[in-house]
Amino acid sequence: MQASWLNPVPASEIRTALAADLNLARGTLVLRRGMRRHTLYLEELTHRLAADWFTYRHRRWPTSVNPHLLVTQKTALDPDHPAVGRITMQLNLILPKGQTLDRLRQDRILDEAFATGDPFKLMRLFGITEATAMRYVTTAYPERCAKLPR
Incomplete structure (x- = not known):
């Protein structure tokens, strides 16, 4: 995963985004902000990365019922369906020092x-x-x- 996909969105929001809120056909991602919702329009790179992630996720964890967009080996099959941790995101991204x-x-x-x-x-x-x-x-x-x- 590359940082360019995440930087328009606060880390806390991307961690808790739901897979159902990503609409690849329309090129949108709906973010939940309390009672409000905000629609992001994905540019070409983000759209391609999201599509690739969905393909990879389905192939790697076909039986996962975790509703979150981002999952890990641990969270994909966890029956409590947690979001990925803040530290997990920081460790898995290549960020400038x-x-x-x-x-x-x-x-x-x-x-x-x-x-x-x-x-x-x-x-x-x-x-x-x-x-x-x-x-x-x-x-x-x-x-x-x-x-x-x-």
Whole structure:
């Protein structure tokens, strides 16, 4: 698994994502955020990795009833159906030294803010609030968001 698949989503959310919420035909993943749901639209690389993961998962653990999207050898067949652990995700990803999934996510959002400057796109891609999207756009383009003198 590569970090590029996970960095638009907080690690805690990808750990608890359900397999049923991944729709490969539509290219979407629905994330549950309390009572709310957020739909992520998968770009080509993420879509291909998700499809490959599903194929591998089904071939490796065909009798698994764990509802989570990500499983391990332990969790796939555990009758309590736990999500993968936080440490398991960190150990199985190849991250640059000193990086965390959350830091990669922040860098990814900022990179997108520099590329587009569009807060609506940031909100749609990353499931962030309007205020958070505007903070990223302001950081990327301070001249566009500067307050005018009175």
